[in-house]
Amino acid sequence: MAVEHDRGKEDELRTELLKFCMKTLSHPLLEVQLKTPDTLAESPLRNFATEILNALSAIGESLPSLVYQPLLKRKQVPGFLEEEVRYPKESLASLAHLVFVHHLAADIFPSVFSPVFGLRCNMEHICLLLSRAEEYRIQKGLELYEKSLVRVEDGQSACRSAGDQNLPHSPSELGEGHDDVSEA
16 A cells, blocks of 8 residues: 555656646746857756756656657547646647757657658647747747758758769669679
8 A cells, every 4th residue: 555655646746747847848948048058158048958858758758759749649649638738739849949949858869750750740839839929939930940941951962962872773773783893
């Protein structure tokens, strides 16, 4: 019985920490403009944002799952209303902005996600931010949109430059270059 009580207290504490982190993501972190390391080497708000992201990870929340949740939850997560209360859309949009614009905790995101997938996931966050009247939210929406598009363009440039090499374009071309090698 004591073990169940301890687990209940631990779950309650985890829930309170999750609520605190989500609320902090939307107020004040969504409302302020973080300084880049180039502008301000030691930024207390940037450090605070990093600690919030670390706290989310420490209580077992997967940051990639949270960022990509708007796209994925419709397929997997029952209880839409409960999820909306637990993970407010503005908080998730703020999290996406911190990761993709400020590169906080970006190193824990799988690099196998294509930039187009990232853009698709971010579009819900972008639309939410752009639909608000406050200038700071619109600015963050535009920044997130720009960074997402830059990643897509960079990905396409890398594919084009790889395509410019003398790579075979059809199965018949695979054997053509090897004839010269075997004759030598």
